Amino acid sequence: MDVLDLARLQFALTGSLHFLFVALTLGLAPLVAIMHTRWVRSGNPLHEHMTRFWGQIYVINYALGIVTGLVMEFQFGLSWSGLSHYAGDVFGAPLAMETLVAFFLESTFLGLWIFGWHRLPKALHLACIWIVTLTAYGSAFYIMIGNAFLQNPVGSVVRGDHMELTDFGALMSNSALVGAFPHVIGAGLAAGGFVMMGASAYQLLRRTAYLEFFTKSLRTGVVVAAIGVVVAVGSGYAQFGLVQEDKFEANTGAAVGLGFMMLIGELLQLVVVFLLLPTVYWLPRWRWTHPILIIMTPLPFLAAVFGWMAREIGRQPWMIWERLTVADAMSPGLTSGMVTTSLIGFTGVLGLLAVVDYVLIARAVRRGPEDLALGAWPRTPAPAPVRLEV
Secondary structure, eight states, X not given: OOHHHHHHHHHHHHHHHHXXXXXXXXXXXHHHHHHXXXXXXXXXXXXXXXXXXXXXXXXXXXXXXXXXXXXXXXXXXXXXXXXXXXXXXXXXXXXXXXXXXXXXXXXXXXXXXXXTTTTSOHHHHHHHHHHHHHHHHHHHHHHHHHHHHHHSOOSEEEETTEEEEOOHHHHHTOHHHHTHHHHHHHHHHHHHHHHHHHHHHHHXXXXXXXXXXXXXXXXXXXHHHHHHXXXXXXXXXXXXXXXXXXXXXXXXXXXXXXXHHHHHHHHHHHHIIIIIGGGTTTGGGOGGGHXXXXXXXXXXXXXXXXXXXXXXXXXXXXXXXXXXXXXXXXOTTOOHHHHHHHHHHHHHHHHHHHHHHHHHHHHHHHHOSSSOSTTOOOOOOOOOOOOOOO
């Protein structure tokens, strides 16, 4: 493989691994916020435990996903400085907004939510998790603005050897964004719903003592997964009229990714909407279905990776459609050895984080809603020793 192919492979692997974390974050954040709302309104301890249990899984995934996002940022400077030079004034704007506005707000209010249990007023504490959810989707929105610009470079002009931003509103209303952003939202909800389904099915298969807890969680997961799959499939088909046909006619890899994504998406829609949703009331009692639900858990993530594969390979050989080629976007002076070293390092780190994320979430699911760290009452410090003087 030459330097260009190695750099492309590096970004493809790290981008795919990073999006696995993103999809679960987008799926679990609104679920945790809804559970927290139900607890505040009802005062039911069951809703509190559901909030803490699924919130702890969300926090695990979020904490490890941050590092994978930092690796993505490093690559723009290491491998794709040509993109930064040519279109940094345009492409960098939504990335800066994502970092400064969405990500910083999200992480700040998530910290307030994590450490605010039993310290903040209930209404203020609830507002924190809703702000986390809104900023998580705001972060995804800004990232998709940048990606849509690569697909359809609107709101900018070429001046000399670089592009300049002329209309940020045009970026926000980009035709490549209008259908893609709901598609990402649907994919995230499907991923969160399937993780909730699979984890609940695992506990019910083991004849858990927390029967009501995981019965409600399983039913919630089915409903959310159904909503996510319908939104993802519907918005996916809606994009066909906005996508240049020659993107897929000239790229076998893009066509393969698109085909597998459509196959998995249609399968999930058939199973969830027409089989699981109508039987959602009885599903927790049918133990023979639980191994099937566990096995199906990775499918939304697999479909998401194939979707990104279709979207990114379909743009080749352009980094910015009909403006900048991938070869011109690559940093000058790179050698095969340099890119291979960073490829092994980045992929190894992100792969390790993905394994750690899976192991920690699996342990949390296996342990169940018992001895949860999130939301536990703070320990009362021991009284200071008193010296008695005679």
